[in-house]
Amino acid sequence: MKTRKHKEQIAQELKEKFQKAPLVILTNFQGMTVAETNQLRRKLREAGAEYKVVKNTLMRYAYPGTPVEQIKDAFVGPTGIVFAFDDIVAAAKALKDYMAGDGKEEPKLKFKAAIVEGKVADFNMIKQLAELPSREELLGQLAFTLKYPVNAMAWSLENLFTKLVTVLENVKAEKEGAA
Incomplete structure (x- = not known):
């Protein structure tokens, strides 16, 4: 049995x-x-998130004054909480498989409520979040986008120098042939 002090500490950590x-x-x-x-x-830990199961009675002390207070009515029955700190897309992707089910059976992990960046979100928003490219994919796309103009300019300059050399060789050949 947890002491009152231990419960207060858990509630403070959750808050x-x-x-x-x-x-x-x-x-x-x-x-x-x-x-x-x-x-x-x-799977959530690999995605930089964490999953906690805490009694709903402790939640009453943890959510006041936080964005989670908006969904306080969802703290009924068995409640597991996913916290994503860094890459929220990766966490949503990790959860998607567990909440989707296999089509034959209803999924065992069921969505109750969510807060994304301080705003209430529904299950469809979480599914859309899971379909976004990961942080690494977005960084790769950004790197390609930033690199493309530099590559295009280098190719253009190389092409110009090649044409200049060709023209100069043609002029040289004409002068040698005329002499």
């Missing part, structure tokens, strides 16, 4: 995470096995 995390997703994990939950935690 800090609620304030810092740009993506907070509340889920219902009822029906998931311990192995499935551990696999979910591992």
Whole structure:
């Protein structure tokens, strides 16, 4: 049994995470096995996110004054919380597989509510977020976009020099042939 001081410490840690995390997703994990939950935690950790299960009674002390207060009504029944701090797209992608199901069965991990950048989000918004390119893909596209004009200019200059050399060789050949 946790002491009052320990519970206050947990509530304070949660409050800090609620304030810092740009993506907070509340889920219902009822029906998931311990192995499935551990696999979910591992996958989220790889994406730079974390998954916590905390009693709803502790949440009442953690969410006041945070963006999560907007979805306080979702703290009913078994609640798992996803906190994404760095790459919210990667976290959404990691969750997508667990919330989509296989088509034959209903997914075991169910969406309750979410906060994205301080605003309430629905499940469709989380799915759209999961379909965005990852941070690395976006950085690659940006690098290509920035590199393209430089490459085009280098190619143009090289092409000009090649044409100049060709013209000069033709002029030289004409003068030698006329002499």
